[in-house]
Amino acid sequence: xxxxxxxxxxxxxxxxxxxxxxxxxxxxxxxxxxxxxxxxxxxxxxxxxxxxxxxxxxxxxxxxxxxxxxxxxxxxxxxxxxxxxxxxxxxxxxxxxxxxxxxxxxxxxxxxxxxxxxxxxxxxxxxxxxxxxxxxxxxxxxxxxxxxxxxxxxxxxxxxxxxxxxxxxxxxxxxxxxxxxxxxxxxxxxxxxxxxxxxxxxxxxxxxxxxxxxxxxxxxxxxxxxxxxxxxxxxxxxxxxxxxxxxxxxxxxxxxxxxxxxxxxxxxxxxxxxxxxxxxxxxxxxxxxxxxxxxxxxxxxxxxxxxxxxxxxxxxxxxxxxxxxxxxxxxxxxxxxxxxxxxxxxxxxxxxxxxxxxxxxxxxxxxxxxxxxxxxxxxxxxxxxxxxxxxxxxxxxxxxxxx
Numbered sequence: 001x002x003x004x005x006x007x008x009x010x011x012x013x014x015x016x017x018x019x020x021x022x023x024x025x026x027x028x029x030x031x032x033x034x035x036x037x038x039x040x041x042x043x044x045x046x047x048x049x050x051x052x053x054x055x056x057x058x059x060x061x062x063x064x065x066x067x068x069x070x071x072x073x074x075x076x077x078x079x080x081x082x083x084x085x086x087x088x089x090x091x092x093x094x095x096x097x098x099x100x101x102x103x104x105x106x107x108x109x110x111x112x113x114x115x116x117x118x119x120x121x122x123x124x125x126x127x128x129x130x131x132x133x134x135x136x137x138x139x140x141x142x143x144x145x146x147x148x149x150x151x152x153x154x155x156x157x158x159x160x161x162x163x164x165x166x167x168x169x170x171x172x173x174x175x176x177x178x179x180x181x182x183x184x185x186x187x188x189x190x191x192x193x194x195x196x197x198x199x200x201x202x203x204x205x206x207x208x209x210x211x212x213x214x215x216x217x218x219x220x221x222x223x224x225x226x227x228x229x230x231x232x233x234x235x236x237x238x239x240x241x242x243x244x245x246x247x248x249x250x251x252x253x254x255x256x257x258x259x260x261x262x263x264x265x266x267x268x269x270x271x272x273x274x275x276x277x278x279x280x281x282x283x284x285x286x287x288x289x290x291x292x293x294x295x296x297x298x299x300x301x302x303x304x305x306x307x308x309x310x311x312x313x314x315x316x317x318x319x320x321x322x323x324x325x326x327x328x329x330x331x332x333x334x335x336x337x338x339x340x341x342x343x344x345x346x347x348x349x350x351x352x353x354x355x356x357x358x359x360x361x362x363x364x365x366x367x368x369x370x371x372x373x374x375x376x377x378x379x380x381x382x383x384x385x386x387x388x389x390x391x392x393x394x395x396x397x398x399x400x401x402x403x
Contacts, residue, residue: 001118002029003050008040008066009082010058014103018053018082021107027114037061045073051117053101056083074246078117098234170248171266174199175312176294184243190235192300197232199297201251201260202269203308209256215304233258269296273315282326285319292316317343324356333364349381351393358400370401 005028007018015033022028032049034040037060044052052070056063067079084103099113170182178199180187189195193216200216201207213225220228233251240249250261272291296309320343327336337360344353354377361370374397381389 002027003114003117004029004047005031005051005053006034006040006044006047006049006077007031007053007082008034008037008058008063009053009055010035010037011055014055014082018105021105021110024107025111025114027118037063037066041066041069044070044075044077048075049077051078051080051114053080053082056081074241076241080113080117169264169266170243170245171268172202172262173268173293174202174297175268175272175292176298178297178300180243180245180249182243182245184245187239187243187245190239191232193228194232194235194239196297196300196302197229198236198260199300200304201258202267203305204260206257206259209258212258216302218303268293269312272312282323285323285326289316289319289323317346324360328360328363333360336360337364349384351389355393355396355400358397362400362403367401374401 005022007015007022009015009018012035015035019031019033022031032043032047034043037058041061054063054066058066061069063081063083067081070077070079078098080099080101082101082103082105098117101109101113170180173179173181178195189198197212197216200212209226209229212229213220213222217225217228233253237251240246248263248265250263252259252261268291272288292312296312297305320339323339324336324343327333327339337357340353340357340360344350344357347353354374358370358374361367361373378389
């Protein structure tokens with residue numbers, strides 16, 4: 001694959017130099033040169049080149065403003081800043097630049113940039129092909145009239161997408177593995193840190209750059225931490241763009257504050273946290289517990305995540321206990337037992353859950369199965385921990401079996 005290149009620089013010698021260098025690259029198909037930024041912007045929007053090499057200090061449209069307008073026009077071109085001024089690097093990455101090259105440009109450095117872009121294109125083509133081969137039905141939410149994490153007044157976004165519905169709006173799943181699903185496929189995370197940074201913004205909503213570095217990159221020097229954050233934000237924006245989700249998922253930055261802005265996006269976490277308060281009855285609780293497919297952002301284990309993960313897990317366990325109590329009260333031992341066993345699977349050494357299962361067996365007049373379960377649990381517990389269960393637990397179990 002070869003690429004169509006646009007070079008924008010108000011200095012003619014710099015344009016000629018870039019042309020000579022690019023023509024020596026095998027990945028380059030054609031090179032278009034502009035010394036006037038306004039004309040270059042019009043041409044770029046019309047012809048959509050693959051890669052744009054952009055100077056920063058130019059009369060008329062500043063290079064950073066040029067890049068910002070490209071983003072607003074949803075152009076898919078990869079932007080590389082070529083400048084003599086290193087102080088603009090962080091702003092450049094904020095505008096989704098793929099690279100930042102200092103003048104005078106050397107052939108080896110230019111080759112590295114083109115190779116990096118080529119690998120990105122190759123990865124994107126492979127991901128798109130895999131999505132096409134294994135495309136599945138997607139069920140999303142209807143539109144909302146608000147920006148940010150908003151709700152449609154015509155229907156509660158806290159509810160799960162209904163089976164059979166098809167919508168072009170994205171869904172964010174984080175109860176279990178973090179993933180973003182849309183009508184165009186599932187988002188591909190460039191690295192685990194990129195994924196974690198999105199989870200952090202999803203959790204915080206709005207946060208300062210300094211706090212983000214402290215939490216997500218705690219062992220980094222401030223300057224390196226800034227670079228890491230900007231690179232991860234760039235990768236998130238590119239992943240969003242590859243699925244055409246810019247309308248729904250945006251990361252804003254101003255006054256050293258980052259803000260994740262979601263519009264018409266369904267989230268399993270929001271449905272899980274707020275759904276029960278919106279609807280009453282066992283059906284609502286069943287729906288909430290079905291949403292919990294695993295711990296929050298499973299597989300990501302930074303310190304900042306642990307407290308909130310435990311908070312959501314405790315909420316789930318509380319809902320499960322409520323379900324068990326409901327089914328026991330209404331004489332549905334089968335459902336009570338199924339939910340109690342699910343609790344024990346999630347927390348196999350929770351002695352209280354083992355007691356509840358024994359109680360359910362006894363309520364169902366199945367003392368033999370209760371005794372067998374107790375013997376099996378005691379054996380597994382002692383094999384795992386190398387010590388017996390607390391004496392008080394045995395006393396409680398004896399009381400249950402004597403009922």
